[in-house]
Amino acid sequence: MKNFDTDVAVVGAGLIGSATALALRQRGVAVVMLERDLGGSRASGVNFGGVRRQGRSPAQLHLAARAHPIWADLKAKIGIDGEYVRSGHIKLARSQADLTALAAYAARVADFDLGLEILEGRAFRERYPCFGPEIIGGSFCPGDGQANPRLVAAAYAQAARQAGCEVIERCPVTGITREGDGFLLRCGDAVAVRARRLVNAAGAWGAGIAAALGDDIPMRFDYPTILVTEPLPPIVSVNIGIEGGGFYGRQVERGNLVMGGGFGVASGDGASRPDSGALARIGGRAAAILPATRHARVIRIWAGIEGYTADKNPFIGESANVPGLFHAFGFSGGGFQIAPAVGEVLCELICEGRSSTPVEAFRPDRFQQQSAEPGRTP
Numbered sequence: 001m002k003n004f005d006t007d008v009a010v011v012g013a014g015l016i017g018s019a020t021a022l023a024l025r026q027r028g029v030a031v032v033m034l035e036r037d038l039g040g041s042r043a044s045g046v047n048f049g050g051v052r053r054q055g056r057s058p059a060q061l062h063l064a065a066r067a068h069p070i071w072a073d074l075k076a077k078i079g080i081d082g083e084y085v086r087s088g089h090i091k092l093a094r095s096q097a098d099l100t101a102l103a104a105y106a107a108r109v110a111d112f113d114l115g116l117e118i119l120e121g122r123a124f125r126e127r128y129p130c131f132g133p134e135i136i137g138g139s140f141c142p143g144d145g146q147a148n149p150r151l152v153a154a155a156y157a158q159a160a161r162q163a164g165c166e167v168i169e170r171c172p173v174t175g176i177t178r179e180g181d182g183f184l185l186r187c188g189d190a191v192a193v194r195a196r197r198l199v200n201a202a203g204a205w206g207a208g209i210a211a212a213l214g215d216d217i218p219m220r221f222d223y224p225t226i227l228v229t230e231p232l233p234p235i236v237s238v239n240i241g242i243e244g245g246g247f248y249g250r251q252v253e254r255g256n257l258v259m260g261g262g263f264g265v266a267s268g269d270g271a272s273r274p275d276s277g278a279l280a281r282i283g284g285r286a287a288a289i290l291p292a293t294r295h296a297r298v299i300r301i302w303a304g305i306e307g308y309t310a311d312k313n314p315f316i317g318e319s320a321n322v323p324g325l326f327h328a329f330g331f332s333g334g335g336f337q338i339a340p341a342v343g344e345v346l347c348e349l350i351c352e353g354r355s356s357t358p359v360e361a362f363r364p365d366r367f368q369q370q371s372a373e374p375g376r377t378p
């Protein structure tokens, strides 16, 4: 049995756990991070790669604004640029009602300096000849972009390690108990960690970790699905979403189109797989939205596992019931862009008891009196 005694233990070496561990180490705080699989191998490493502020709730835009400059200087933070590009992000409209909704959103978030531009008619067609006739316009956010999650997630975990964090992989936390004012975590008989503070960054499994310490936090699981085509000639450089959801896509520099917009199914033992109906629907939407993809061959498919909350906002903050326990999970399909900021915020909450970025809207106990949608097990 290996024993550790530390200031902060982090459960989960996804982007949220790794960004938190890195920020804490940069303040000189001792951190042990425990990861069941490999750092960045779950949602953080298999997501779509949309680095997008447009479409987020105003509550999340504070975090998104804090993360925005970190992405531009990622190399200084984690040693690689993660193929991050500020390609812009366009949210497409299929109807006048969609355009009205996009304009209303632009007005609602005007204070956040997103530079949103509503395009329609000839101006839209001339700028984006790639879109099919059912697309009549869109809202363009010039500062948004895209990155390669496989590179970014692993590099964040590695940066935390290089900053002095003890990162223990293939080490599932199987038991957590209170010990005095702190916590005792066990990974079977292999590892025991005593920590004064605990960060629950276990992603889709976060509600289970919370429940082990008596926090009942409602969350459901789902399995967002991604398809990748063979390399194609240049079609589109901007990151694409659509009003009302159901499709997102981006073309990487090598020419492959990466796209999603549907959900897969659980395949047991913490794994997931795509669903054939969802794959067909994404392919059909791609052909209508980007006609040049109509005959493209799909070369890879997968489904990740993500935790979703009733208001689609994450849980971030100290437990109301267990002092020293900090939750950060339930990112509801949108944790990639904001993760660098969430790590800094958690570090501030742990070290100073408050954050310079407002996170009150993400209180872990905000649904305590309400019941969540029934969940599916991952």
Ligand SMILES: Cc1cc2nc3c(=O)[nH]c(=O)nc-3n(C[C@H](O)[C@H](O)[C@H](O)COP(=O)(O)OP(=O)(O)OC[C@H]3O[C@@H](n4cnc5c(N)ncnc54)[C@H](O)[C@@H]3O)c2cc1C
Pocket: 011, 012, 013, 014, 015, 016, 017, 034, 035, 036, 037, 038, 039, 040, 041, 042, 043, 044, 045, 046, 047, 048, 049, 050, 051, 052, 171, 172, 173, 174, 201, 202, 203, 204, 205, 223, 224, 225, 226, 260, 303, 304, 305, 306, 328, 329, 330, 331, 332, 333, 334, 335, 336, 337, 338
């Ligand atoms: C297919 C897909 C597409 C997405 N697209 C986007 C996008 O374009 N833009 C965007 O902003 N967001 C996107 N997201 C959401 C984003 O990826 C997630 O919100 C974010 O990665 C969550 O990070 P995390 O660190 O909380 O979770 P994870 O990356 O899941 O990390 C949690 C870690 O905890 C570990 N863990 C769990 N239980 C234990 C335990 N008992 N002991 C030890 N370790 C444990 C897990 O193994 C895992 O590595 C997408 C998600 C998916 C799945």
